[in-house]
Amino acid sequence: MASSFSAESAERIIVALDGMAPDQALAFSAQVEGLRWVKVGLELFVQAGPDVVMQLRDQDLRVFLDLKFHDIPATMEGSCRRAAALGAELITVHACAGTEALKAAQAGAVAGAASTGIATPTLLAVTVLTSWEEQRLQRELAIEQGIADRVLQLAQLAATAGVGGCVCSPLEVASLRAQHRRPFALVTPGIRPQGSAVGDQVRVMTPPDAIAAGASQLVIGRPITQSTDPTGAFAQCCAALTT
Ligand code: C5P
Numbered sequence: 107m108a109s110s111f112s113a114e115s116a117e118r119i120i121v122a123l124d125g126m127a128p129d130q131a132l133a134f135s136a137q138v139e140g141l142r143w144v145k146v147g148l149e150l151f152v153q154a155g156p157d158v159v160m161q162l163r164d165q166d167l168r169v170f171l172d173l174k175f176h177d178i179p180a181t182m183e184g185s186c187r188r189a190a191a192l193g194a195e196l197i198t199v200h201a202c203a204g205t206e207a208l209k210a211a212q213a214g215a216v217a218g219a220a221s222t223g224i225a226t227p228t229l230l231a232v233t234v235l236t237s238w239e240e241q242r243l244q245r246e247l248a249i250e251q252g253i254a255d256r257v258l259q260l261a262q263l264a265a266t267a268g269v270g271g272c273v274c275s276p277l278e279v280a281s282l283r284a285q286h287r288r289p290f291a292l293v294t295p296g297i298r299p300q301g302s303a304v305g306d307q308v309r310v311m312t313p314p315d316a317i318a319a320g321a322s323q324l325v326i327g328r329p330i331t332q333s334t335d336p337t338g339a340f341a342q343c344c345a346a347l348t349t
Contacts, residue, residue, distance in 0.1 A: 116140050120170050123146060124328075134336065140344065145327075176203045179206045179207045185211075190217075191218040200231070212268045230269070236275055279316060294316050294324055
């Protein structure tokens, strides 16, 4: 039987629809009871196109569009305008696109939402992808700065440009929260419920620990999508946040 959980805790969990064909993703999201948020990543978007965002919204779901935009300012502006007009409520951009591009992205998000009369989405800056290691940043990109400092610097750059939050590893949440008070959003993947397989996630935290550290929302994929009982797995994650 599903555990009981509050509506507020369900709002905090975003289920990543990774590795699914478009029909599968839509069937999956329709099946999970109580689900509020889903994440559409590049793989699903490249297959399904913008329609999938509208189809998920038609299921009364809220959409995190994780396309990690990184381009010149005019392209960032146009992409965020289109993504906002589609109804995506969280949209990722790379902080290292720079101030001008981040400001353009934010302006695009405001204009896109206004054009369809919906609320402005929150842009989330990606700082350093979890696949990078410090030595490889030095060797391949000649970046001498340590990852922890770089994350803080890029988050500050994004915040100064008017971006509303960051995506970060759970182990970065506390230091980012110390520098950026709410409502600055800190959305974190790398979440593993107690006892579930870590897989390729390098640095993980449980849902309540990540929220206690200052995360505003959590992205959880395989522990829910690959469960034999996705509704139960989702409910368990939510219940762990329900006090
Ligand atoms: O591992 P899980 O399936 O919960 O992944 C959820 C999200 O975490 C993925 O959509 C991806 O964006 C992110 N991820 C990450 N680092 C990894 C693996 C996945 O940040 N090593």
